[in-house]
Amino acid sequence: MKNKEVELKVLISRQDLRKLLNANFMKEAIVENSKAKHNLISSYYDTEDLYFKKNGIAYRVRDKGDGTFEATVKTGKKNQGGVTERIEINIPLEKDEAVLEGFGPLGLGYELTELAPDGVTRLFTVDVERTTYDLEFEGSTFELAIDKGKITSELTKNKDKIDEIEIEIKEGSVKKLLKLAALIAKTVPIFIESRSKFARGLVLIGEDATYPVVKRKMEAAPIRTELLESFTARGNAALAAQSIVMNNNLSDDAIKELAKQTESMLSHMLMASELDSKGLFEEYIDMVREILHVIYRVLDLRNMLALWRTVDTQGKAFSKTTMSITLQDNISKAEEVLLEHLNLGKLTAIFYGVQAALTASEWDNEEYMEATSVTRAVLKKWQDALDIENRPEDAIVLADNIMYLARNIDAKYAEKLANNLKKKRSSLAAKALAKRLEQELIRMLQLTNSKYIYRDAGVLLGMLIAKKK
Numbered sequence: 001m002k003n004k005e006v007e008l009k010v011l012i013s014r015q016d017l018r019k020l021l022n023a024n025f026m027k028e029a030i031v032e033n034s035k036a037k038h039n040l041i042s043s044y045y046d047t048e049d050l051y052f053k054k055n056g057i058a059y060r061v062r063d064k065g066d067g068t069f070e071a072t073v074k075t076g077k078k079n080q081g082g083v084t085e086r087i088e089i090n091i092p093l094e095k096d097e098a099v100l101e102g103f104g105p106l107g108l109g110y111e112l113t114e115l116a117p118d119g120v121t122r123l124f125t126v127d128v129e130r131t132t133y134d135l136e137f138e139g140s141t142f143e144l145a146i147d148k149g150k151i152t153s154e155l156t157k158n159k160d161k162i163d164e165i166e167i168e169i170k171e172g173s174v175k176k177l178l179k180l181a182a183l184i185a186k187t188v189p190i191f192i193e194s195r196s197k198f199a200r201g202l203v204l205i206g207e208d209a210t211y212p213v214v215k216r217k218m219e220a221a222p223i224r225t226e227l228l229e230s231f232t233a234r235g236n237a238a239l240a241a242q243s244i245v246m247n248n249n250l251s252d253d254a255i256k257e258l259a260k261q262t263e264s265m266l267s268h269m270l271m272a273s274e275l276d277s278k279g280l281f282e283e284y285i286d287m288v289r290e291i292l293h294v295i296y297r298v299l300d301l302r303n304m305l306a307l308w309r310t311v312d313t314q315g316k317a318f319s320k321t322t323m324s325i326t327l328q329d330n331i332s333k334a335e336e337v338l339l340e341h342l343n344l345g346k347l348t349a350i351f352y353g354v355q356a357a358l359t360a361s362e363w364d365n366e367e368y369m370e371a372t373s374v375t376r377a378v379l380k381k382w383q384d385a386l387d388i389e390n391r392p393e394d395a396i397v398l399a400d401n402i403m404y405l406a407r408n409i410d411a412k413y414a415e416k417l418a419n420n421l422k423k424k425r426s427s428l429a430a431k432a433l434a435k436r437l438e439q440e441l442i443r444m445l446q447l448t449n450s451k452y453i454y455r456d457a458g459v460l461l462g463m464l465i466a467k468k469k
Contacts, residue, residue: 007168008181009193010348016188017146017165023187026135029180030144034134039065041127044201045098045120052115053207058198059112059120061098069093073103073112074198098122124153124201128162137180140172151197153204160200164193175359182349182356189345192239217410218371223275226371228358230408231268235351237261246342250335252302259295262288262347267404269354271378272361275369280357284350291350294341298334300436301327304460307437311459323456326444375409379417396432399425 012020020026041063046052052059058074073089091102098120100112128149135142145166152159169177184190195203202208216233218226238261244254266288273281305327341347363369382402386395403421406414441457448454 006174006177007166008177009164009166009196010181010184010190011164011193012188012190014163016190020184020188025183025187029135029137031134031136034132036132038130038132039128040130041065041125042197043096043098043125044123044198046123047116047118047120050207052112052120053202055115057112057115058196059098060126060198061093061096063096069096071099071102073108074196075108122154124151124155124204126151126162126197126201134170135167135180137172138176140176141170142172142177142180143168143170151201151204153201155205158204160204162197162200175356178352178359179356182352185345185349185352189343190348191243191345192348192351194236194240217408218375219410220370220372223366223369223371223374224358224361224363227268227272228355231265231272231354231358234261234264234268234408235355238265238347239351242342242347246339250298252299255295255298255338259292259299262292262295263400264404264408265350265354266292267401268408270401271375271405272354272358274378274381275363275366275374276357276361277364278361280361281354284353284357287346287350291341291346294334294338296436297440298331298338300433300440301331301334303433304437304440305331307460307463308456311463321456322450322452323460326448326450326453330444372409372411375405376411376413379406379414383417396425396428399428 021030042060043062044058044060046059056075060072060074062070062072064070069092071091071093075087075089087107089103089106089108091099091106093099100116100120102111104111126149128147131146133144135144143166145168147162147164147166149162150159151162167177167180216230218230238258241254241258241261245258266285269281269285269288273279273285305324308323308327379402382398382405386398386402390398399421403418403425406418406421438461441461445454445457
């Protein structure tokens with residue numbers, strides 16, 4: 001049997017899973033008496049040189065736990081923000097063994113024996129306890145699968161824990177799946193798992209299973225489609241950057257990449273808000289600005305510490321000065337706040353919320369609206385606002401919005417616009433940074449009575465005032 005599988009895969013803690021299942025919208029969606037439990041043991045096979053993988057194929061044999069067995073081929077994978085689309089072909093088996101024939105007539109177009117004339121080897125086994133529910137949500141039917149178990153490599157003996165949920169479309173649209181995802185992300189923290197169990201198993205045997213971030217620029221096509229796909233690409237990049245930071249990588253490069261991709265998400269959201277008259281994006285714009293504020297504060301405090309290093313005269317005793325200790329303490333607290341925001345799943349909630357809003361909103365005359373021309377009009381409006389006298393901190397935000405949006409348009413004028421703004425933005429950024437650091441110092445002074453902090457802050461304030469001139 002051949003079918004197109006469309007599913008959402010996310011990570012969620014056990015505690016938050018209980019909260020989700022008790023949420024009113026989920027209780028209403030769960031079909032009465034639909035709960036079922038299965039113990040599934042899936043063995044994944046490939047040739048010794050992983051020729052299936054090289055051809056975009058995952059092949060497994062599953063013991064379904066009820067005395068029946070099934071062989072499955074999955075191909076044509078597309079993963080955007082945890083929503084996976086792929087072709088799945090299943091054939092029933094009499095016993096738990098790899099069978100390579102029978103997929104051609106069902107839609108694969110060839111038999112697996114053509115790729116594996118010498119047979120296949122079992123790579124790893126996935127053993128999960130799966131609890132499923134049928135969901136009825138706004139006219140669409142989904143299956144919610146809660147998986148808890150492990151992946152064990154037959155070759156290396158390595159293991160990986162499984163603790164995730166999948167929501168698969170049985171009948172309905174991706175639009176409704178995204179709306180359901182947005183509701184879930186608003187209710188509990190969830191995190192996107194872009195890797196399939198197959199991909200995670202490959203990691204256990206030392207194989208690369210990463211999915212490159214897709215670079216997507218808006219083209220001359222309907223505005224809604226182009227904006228949604230471009231935003232999704234940028235959101236995927238932001239969520240990938242989020243995962244890196246959450247895995248205790250708080251380097252400047254990692255945090256700057258998170259800021260860059262989140263800023264690009266914001267530029268798309270602001271463009272959407274220019275077209276929307278119902279305010280569907282305002283909540284998410286406020287949320288993303290809150291996250292960016294926290295990111296900027298971490299980077300600003302680190303900048304201030306670097307600036308202090310240039311004026312401190314105590315050499316090896318630098319780390320023991322009162323100002324140094326205070327700044328390092330503030331940096332640690334700001335990093336904790338950033339991780340707290342990320343661990344609450346706020347960026348994921350923004351991602352799914354905006355996707356759902358983009359599919360749900362209705363814009364006047366949108367059937368006549370073409371993405372590149374609409375974007376050009378929005379960029380022109382922002383440029384005109386930038387030419388008006390703005391405070392540096394306001395101007396830099398507007399310049400960033402223009403630059404990030406322009407870089408996501410497949411047009412020469414947009415590339416030229418982004419390049420022309422570089423010099424202006426650099427000057428604005430220096431002034432805006434000096435202003436933010438000045439405000440940070442004033443905030444610091446309000447919280448201390450230390451004469452040493454007052455003395456050192458005076459030195460830094462003098463340097464910042466000089467930088468602004």
